[in-house]
Amino acid sequence: MTTAQKILCVLYDDPVDGYPSTYARDGIPSLTSYPGGQSMPSPGKIDFVPGELLGSVSGELGLRKFVEGLGHNLVITSDKDGVDSTFERELIDADVVISQPFWPAYLTADRIKKSRNLKLAITAGIGSDHVDLQSAIDNNITVCEVTYCNSISVAEHAVMQILALVRDYIPQYRLVVEGRWDIADAVSRSYDIEGMSVGVVAAGRIGLAVLKRMYPFDVSLHYTDRHRLTIEQEDELGLTFHPDVESLVKACDVVSIHCPLHPETEHLFDEKLISKMRRGSYIVNTARGKICDKNAVAKALETGQLAGYAGDVWFPQPAPTDHIWRTMPNHAMTPHTSGTSLSAQARYAAGVREILENWFNGNRIRDEYLIVQGGHLAGTGAHSYSEGDTTGGSDEAAKFNR
Numbered sequence: 001m002t003t004a005q006k007i008l009c010v011l012y013d014d015p016v017d018g019y020p021s022t023y024a025r026d027g028i029p030s031l032t033s034y035p036g037g038q039s040m041p042s043p044g045k046i047d048f049v050p051g052e053l054l055g056s057v058s059g060e061l062g063l064r065k066f067v068e069g070l071g072h073n074l075v076i077t078s079d080k081d082g083v084d085s086t087f088e089r090e091l092i093d094a095d096v097v098i099s100q101p102f103w104p105a106y107l108t109a110d111r112i113k114k115s116r117n118l119k120l121a122i123t124a125g126i127g128s129d130h131v132d133l134q135s136a137i138d139n140n141i142t143v144c145e146v147t148y149c150n151s152i153s154v155a156e157h158a159v160m161q162i163l164a165l166v167r168d169y170i171p172q173y174r175l176v177v178e179g180r181w182d183i184a185d186a187v188s189r190s191y192d193i194e195g196m197s198v199g200v201v202a203a204g205r206i207g208l209a210v211l212k213r214m215y216p217f218d219v220s221l222h223y224t225d226r227h228r229l230t231i232e233q234e235d236e237l238g239l240t241f242h243p244d245v246e247s248l249v250k251a252c253d254v255v256s257i258h259c260p261l262h263p264e265t266e267h268l269f270d271e272k273l274i275s276k277m278r279r280g281s282y283i284v285n286t287a288r289g290k291i292c293d294k295n296a297v298a299k300a301l302e303t304g305q306l307a308g309y310a311g312d313v314w315f316p317q318p319a320p321t322d323h324i325w326r327t328m329p330n331h332a333m334t335p336h337t338s339g340t341s342l343s344a345q346a347r348y349a350a351g352v353r354e355i356l357e358n359w360f361n362g363n364r365i366r367d368e369y370l371i372v373q374g375g376h377l378a379g380t381g382a383h384s385y386s387e388g389d390t391t392g393g394s395d396e397a398a399k400f401n402r
């Protein structure tokens, strides 16, 4: 008989307007594989209805029946920040932690030190920068994420926000709701994207999907990455490769950020880099908030160096009510939602179940999902991350007030 394990799962709060009893659509399309051929999450079984809300506390990622059915203990909470939080209390003897980047349970070195049983940290989504990876390496904790589960969800969100910024959609919508018809006001910052230069920082799963989706808009496409795409991929989309981010930003009107947050990319977009961009550039950042220096972005929007900034990622999360990105001019931010559409939730809930099934059975977790294992960066993590820690300052999330 296997020993009972404690699974501590941190999810975002239920809807303030009540848990949905009906949905806008009757289901979600069923996909057979990801672009490039990676197979979809393949758990033995699922106990949820794809297309329903799974990512909040009552949705439980559809895990309770499965976990408890095996005699393990499932603790679910949204209370994640500060020393008195349920997360910090329950972590002490948890074997497995599950957390979503949208509502990250920051697994800092200090917390890892206090958690005497922790062996596995699962990211229900993509992006494990809320875990102190260096500390996970040092303490032999396995870290994994559900690679590809929401990459296309994010790419769609990024394209939406690129168009929203360049066309200046948000103020026009607001004006309609206010009962106005002031067309001259509505178009005073509105441009066509046709003919512009659009670049991505990192052409991984999301970055490449953004390039593919922008291609039909008759723009010129640019990218920078640590590894170059194939000549065939570059030719197909007419891509210009830049050896570094500085060269990329100088050549672009719109820059969309798609690299992971790790020590190499923390505060990559600082005042110095932004000053090298074309005046009136747009930045869309659906990667991680900390890749941009928040004050440098706000200042550049004030001076007009940036014409717009959008994205859905902040630091810390939840963003304090006085976070400068809530009130800076010409932004089109959303809370961290791009990767947690109802469609994405079904995929990452299934992926988490697949990982747990393998974990409980002592089977290998797919390389595609691994970030850290056996005291090293592993699998996907060895390709896309660097060692070190980017969780510093996350305790500020405790300051969020509803």
Ligand code: NDP
Binding pocket: 125, 126, 127, 128, 148, 150, 151, 154, 201, 202, 203, 204, 205, 206, 207, 224, 225, 226, 227, 228, 258, 259, 260, 261, 264, 265, 286, 287, 288, 312, 313, 336, 337, 338, 339, 340, 383, 384, 385
């Ligand atoms: P991938 O691993 O497919 O792509 C990441 C790419 O970034 C890789 O090509 C990697 O290069 C490249 N890269 C890493 N470091 C650098 C660097 N210093 N400069 C340039 N390129 C770099 O991941 P995804 O595309 O699926 O996801 C990317 C990120 O998007 C995630 O790490 C996460 O932070 C964020 N994300 C956000 C979501 C949201 O809801 N907003 C949801 C999902 C992801 P190489 O591998 O060639 O070394």
